Amino acid sequence: MINRFRMTALATNAEGSPDLYLIFVEATDLQYNEGQHYDMALARAEDKGYWAPMIAFDRNDAASGTLRHATAFMEGETDEV
Structure with a gap:
């Protein structure tokens, strides 16, 4: 089965x-588990x-979990590092 990953x-x-490049990558469960989705995104x-x-x-x-905090930090909405 092919899944779509952000x-x-x-x-x-x-x-x-x-820069940040946002993309969808389609990969099978096996490809995802082997980390091939990273290579697909970079390609x-x-x-x-x-x-x-x-x-x-x-x-x-x-x-990914840090992106929201990084945005708030860079916009001056928080001083937490």
Whole structure:
């Protein structure tokens, strides 16, 4: 069975700045369990003009849980680090 996963790639954009690329990746349970969904997300980011350094994560990774807090911190809504 193929599942659709929400992924984010932290990558370098065409201007040379760090950026977040949001993408859906379709993978089987086996591909997901083997971590191939990360490679798929990075390959799609490369296809869209992003380059290394890059790292991909999904909603089950620690980085995903930190995004909301990072946004609040960067917007000055919290001083908690």
